Amino acid sequence: MTALPLLPAPDAPGLTRAIRGTDQTGAPVEARVIEERPLTIYLNSQEIVTAMTIGDHPDLLAIGFLRNQGMLRPEDRVTGVDLDADLGVAVVRTDRPTRHEVQTGKKTRTSGCAIGTVFGDMMAGLEGLTLPHAEVRSSWLQALSRQINTTPSLYLEAGAIHGTVLCRGDRVLVYMEDVGRHNAVDKVAGWMWQAGEPGADKILYTTGRLTSEMVIKAAQMGVAIVVSRNGATQMGLALAERLGMALFGRAAPRHFLCYSGFARYDPEPQPAPLAVRVVAG
Amino acid sequence: MTALPLLPAPDAPGLTRAIRGTDQTGAPVEARVIEERPLTIYLNSQEIVTAMTIGDHPDLLAIGFLRNQGMLRPEDRVTGVDLDADLGVAVVRTDRPTRHEVQTGKKTRTSGCAIGTVFGDMMAGLEGLTLPHAEVRSSWLQALSRQINTTPSLYLEAGAIHGTVLCRGDRVLVYMEDVGRHNAVDKVAGWMWQAGEPGADKILYTTGRLTSEMVIKAAQMGVAIVVSRNGATQMGLALAERLGMALFGRAAPRHFLCYSGFARYDPEPQPAPLAVRVVAG
Numbered sequence: 001m002t003a004l005p006l007l008p009a010p011d012a013p014g015l016t017r018a019i020r021g022t023d024q025t026g027a028p029v030e031a032r033v034i035e036e037r038p039l040t041i042y043l044n045s046q047e048i049v050t051a052m053t054i055g056d057h058p059d060l061l062a063i064g065f066l067r068n069q070g071m072l073r074p075e076d077r078v079t080g081v082d083l084d085a086d087l088g089v090a091v092v093r094t095d096r097p098t099r100h101e102v103q104t105g106k107k108t109r110t111s112g113c114a115i116g117t118v119f120g121d122m123m124a125g126l127e128g129l130t131l132p133h134a135e136v137r138s139s140w141l142q143a144l145s146r147q148i149n150t151t152p153s154l155y156l157e158a159g160a161i162h163g164t165v166l167c168r169g170d171r172v173l174v175y176m177e178d179v180g181r182h183n184a185v186d187k188v189a190g191w192m193w194q195a196g197e198p199g200a201d202k203i204l205y206t207t208g209r210l211t212s213e214m215v216i217k218a219a220q221m222g223v224a225i226v227v228s229r230n231g232a233t234q235m236g237l238a239l240a241e242r243l244g245m246a247l248f249g250r251a252a253p254r255h256f257l258c259y260s261g262f263a264r265y266d267p268e269p270q271p272a273p274l275a276v277r278v279v280a281g
Numbered sequence: 282m283t284a285l286p287l288l289p290a291p292d293a294p295g296l297t298r299a300i301r302g303t304d305q306t307g308a309p310v311e312a313r314v315i316e317e318r319p320l321t322i323y324l325n326s327q328e329i330v331t332a333m334t335i336g337d338h339p340d341l342l343a344i345g346f347l348r349n350q351g352m353l354r355p356e357d358r359v360t361g362v363d364l365d366a367d368l369g370v371a372v373v374r375t376d377r378p379t380r381h382e383v384q385t386g387k388k389t390r391t392s393g394c395a396i397g398t399v400f401g402d403m404m405a406g407l408e409g410l411t412l413p414h415a416e417v418r419s420s421w422l423q424a425l426s427r428q429i430n431t432t433p434s435l436y437l438e439a440g441a442i443h444g445t446v447l448c449r450g451d452r453v454l455v456y457m458e459d460v461g462r463h464n465a466v467d468k469v470a471g472w473m474w475q476a477g478e479p480g481a482d483k484i485l486y487t488t489g490r491l492t493s494e495m496v497i498k499a500a501q502m503g504v505a506i507v508v509s510r511n512g513a514t515q516m517g518l519a520l521a522e523r524l525g526m527a528l529f530g531r532a533a534p535r536h537f538l539c540y541s542g543f544a545r546y547d548p549e550p551q552p553a554p555l556a557v558r559v560v561a562g
Contacts, residue, residue: 008557012363016515017515019515019540021519021530021538021540022539022543022546023536023537024419024535024537024539024548025548026543026548029538031538031540032515033512033513033514033515033518036492036514036515036516037516039303052516105418138305158512159512160490160491160511160513176480179490179492179514187370209441209460210335211317211333211460212317212333216543222346229441230440230441231314231441232314232441233315233317233460234297234298234314234316234317235316235317235333237300237314248284249302253306255304255305256305257302257304257310257312258302258304258305259314260302261303262303265303267305267306267307
């Protein structure tokens with residue numbers, strides 16, 4: 001079991017590369033760029049997808065992706081993940097063939113169909129899903145925003161990256177980053193699956209927009225409270241309303257815009273503002 | 282022919298929706314969210330992909346996507362685009378079957394393969410590609426940053442959106458926005474294809490990161506100068522270097538970080554700084 005919190009390791013070798021650029025005066029500038037590499041994910045013998053990733057937790061990414069796509073189901077048991085860093089391959093093995101493999105093994109599909117199919121599969125998995133009765137407190141949101149903004153990260157080191165953070169109460173548990181925001185949230189999902197952690201008592205914080213895909217992934221993970229420093233899209237909001245998910249956008253330590261599910265928010269007793277009396281002099 | 286510049290129409294009906302959220306004090310807040318809807322793109326009778334889009338230029342998005350994926354080739358002639366707004370379908374028609382249809386029509390592919398395949402196809406199209414001898418001037422970058430930052434847009438109206446801007450010299454020609462940055466650049470590509478506009482004298486400005494996909498798309502469009510207010514990823518940079526593309530990141534009116542291709546930059550004569558003499562008093 002990994003020690004918590006599991007935080008970004010911006011200085012780890014292989015995640016960033018020092019490059020030499022040029023500024024507007026022609027002077028050389030040292031900067032760091034994020035490395036990205038392809039990872040091809042297999043479910044047993046079936047090739048599923050090739051994702052571009054920073055490559056820090058390929059096992060969690062593979063499991064989380066399959067879980068969030070509904071290709072791994074609660075009843076499936078993962079027996080291991082075989083990694084080949086040179087080939088950029090992660091093979092997730094289960095003790096018996098998954099329903100996904102059985103269903104798709106014989107089908108013929110044309111190029112390009114998969115993106116739409118994946119989306120359809122994800123929506124199908126939401127039917128009948130009920131989110132837990134989670135709440136979020138004012139003081140938690142404030143503390144989490146502060147912690148996340150100041151935690152050393154690839155974002156602070158090099159920019160051009162998305163982050164997703166799994167929190168409980170006012171504590172950061174797992175902070176994942178990746179070049180695509182989907183990978184970051186999938187890695188969090190993979191961690192939850194491996195650790196057997198439920199979503200009911202969690203808050204999911206993301207640096208990216210609150211799109212339909214982000215809302216669907218959070219719902220698949222059983223998380224009812226989703227927070228972003230960014231805004232929501234209309235489909236993200238519509239889905240969140242249908243699911244009864246609390247969606248907080250434009251989140252900063254002292255402000256937010258709650259798009260849906262405000263009933264899940266506990267403002268707590270706030271310190272009374274100082275009474276100021278102006279006495280005519 | 283559309284009048285230029287072709288700019289965002291943030292007030293157009295259907296692009297944003299007024300919603301009522303709640304702020305941290307519990308007070309209602311009016312805000313706008315971006316609409317997004319699925320668009321399924323066909324190449325003649327072959328279904329290619331379903332993209333989530335704001336829906337403002339489905340014909341340009343369909344053509345540009347197919348063009349940037351190499352599924353439409355320079356020798357193909359588009360005879361029309363059939364749109365069905367209710368079904369969310371765009372059918373791009375050519376005068377004869379494309380090479381893509383002939384090659385893929387009989388193949389069997391498994392679910393999920395398409396994303397990797399699409400990426401492979403795009404890289405293949407870059408072999409032997411030579412970018413034009415374009416240059417960019419200091420004054421152009423300054424003028425473009427200012428114009429783009431102040432042009433009324435969905436970004437300024439509602440946030441949570443990406444923009445891609447096609448420019449020539451210091452002038453904005455076509456400014457497209459979409460929920461995915463790929464759609465925005467694909468719409469620009471669709472416009473270029475329809476208008477028969479070459480990339481040689483153009484600058485592509487994007488609000489998003491300079492990823493490998495963005496660099497590949499720019500190269501497919503024949504554009505050698507790519508600018509972003511964001512940073513580059515390592516694969517974006519590596520590809521740009523291989524292609525001889527000039528990549529300007531972190532662009533603001535008075536600053537940038539040139540990642541590659543600085544030889545394409547003309548600093549122009551800058552006004553000499555005022556000579557200041559300090560006279561001991």
